[in-house]
Amino acid sequence: MNRPIVILGYGGHARVVLDVLQATGREVAGILAPDLPAGTLWEGIPVLGDDDWTRRPDAMQYDYTLGVGMLPHRSQLRQRLFSLLRDRRLSMPPLVHPSAIVASEVVLGEGTQLMAGVIVQPGTVIDENVLLNTRVTVDHHRRIGAHVHVAPGAILCGEVQLADRVFIGAGAILIQGVAVGAGAQVAAGATVVKNIAAGIRFIPGRLPIRIEEA
């Protein structure tokens, strides 16, 4: 039987995560938020406290999921919170919206989240703490590295490789076989036809930008 689950964060992504949990019938124990008073309610869910709540002796009786997303200019927080939960040996099961289609021979890493309408085709290995946002499609036989965010509506054709911490903007299209290096970022709406090196921000029609914070 599933254990009650705790959401870290309370922004827009947390609200969508809450909806996924409710759609899958999970019991939500509460949220952890650094700047909301414990004991109050957020979206009808109890605020349990901040991250320190996970030090309680009974914290291992719960599952956890991240309610913070990952954006180009704020790319560190999601990975940091994942590491915090990992260091405390807390359980982060993959989260899959009931409308997502996950083919055979797909591996989903710890804490990975597949939002509404996502399609993942056979032979795809998705590492830990990956966020495939609304209506993303991932074609066959690819690897998606840890802490990657693919924003809504992006299309990844067959055998694309995304290294760790990559961000793919909303509606971007990556043609078959391209590789995106660690920490690279692809602008919303971009069409990617060549490999992108690690640590580069790719905006169509612009020279590649080296990312300081990646």
Ligand SMILES: CC(C)(COP(=O)(O)OP(=O)(O)OC[C@H]1O[C@@H](n2cnc3c(N)ncnc32)[C@H](O)[C@@H]1OP(=O)(O)O)[C@@H](O)C(=O)NCCC(=O)NCCS
């Ligand atoms: C690429 C991105 C990160 C901006 O990066 P940035 O380095 O801060 O770039 P700036 O906003 O300073 O824009 C630099 C130039 O690129 C252009 N540009 C920015 N984003 C662009 C895009 N997606 N497509 C085409 N051109 C873009 C800007 O208009 C600007 O042009 P200008 O110099 O002529 O004024 C951002 O535009 C983007 O695409 N973010 C992804 C948004 C998204 O997918 N959100 C999903 C949330 S779930």
